[in-house]
Structure formats: C-alpha cells, structure tokens
Amino acid sequence: MSHIVTVQDAVTAFADFVEPTDAELDAIEQEMPVILADVELLDAQIITLDRVPTELDNRRLRRARRRALAARIALANRTTAATLPGGAA
Template sequence: MKLIVAVQEPVTDGLPDAEPSWRDLHAIELERPLIDAEMDLLDVQISLLDRPASELDQRRLRRAANKVLAARRTVANRLGTGDAA
C-alpha cells in the first residue's frame, strides 16, 4: 500500500498564540452592528430563493439593505476611514 503524505509544511504549524488578541476582539466588537445587519440581509435573501418576492418581501429586502448601508457608514465613521468593508 502506498502512503500519501503532505508535500508542504502545515501553514498553521507552530503558531505561538492561536487565540485572537484583544485588538482583534475589539475590532470585531466595533464591526458587530455591521455583521448583524449583513446576517439579517442574508436571512431575507435566503427566504426569497425559492419563491417570487411579494411587495412585503421587497420592503423587507430594502429595509435590510438600508440597514447594512447605515451600519457600514457607522463603522466607517467610527474607524475614521472611508472604507469599512
């Protein structure tokens, strides 16, 4: 029987600290409203995959998209840059 062995070294082998730093956690916390808004938009989009959108569905989709845009603006202003996502 022939053994199959990886040719390359593992990318994550020997990392001294695999846990996120406090800076990483703080950055995630700053972007949390955007993450939540994007998840809401994704939920609406998934619900519309297998059926035509009614007027109420279109309104839900617009509101979710507007919520994402507002969250992106807030995160960008908070981070002090023009590009948040």
C-alpha cells in the same frame, strides 16, 4: 514521483495557544453591527430564493439593505474619526 501528504499536523500544531488578541477581539466587536446587518440581509435574500418576492418581501429586503448600509456608514465614520488626529472629521 512526489508524494502527497497532509499538512494537518503543521496547521494544528500551534492551535492550542493561538488565540485572538485583545485588539482583534475589539475589532470584531466594533464590526458586530455590520455583521448582524449583513446576516439580516442574507436572511431576507434567502427567503426570496425559491419564490416570487411579495410586497412584504420587497420591503424586508429594502429595510435590510438600508440597515446594512447604515451600519457600514457608521463603522466607516467611527474608523475615520478614530484615525484622524484629535478626532476631527
């Protein structure tokens, strides 16, 4: 018979000194416009879950989709420019 034990101690044993590195924090900071645009899109989608979307809701959804797409494009362009030698695109 095998015993089921928790791994809580093993998982949280290193939690006190495990912090995000500066590189991870910089990556999060670069992705923040995409994250915020996705949150705005989710908010617009959640509003329309329990009702028939009005014209205003449809406009809000379209704007949120465009902002999310634009944020992703801008992030992809920054990432591509940063990885190419000399910053050439």
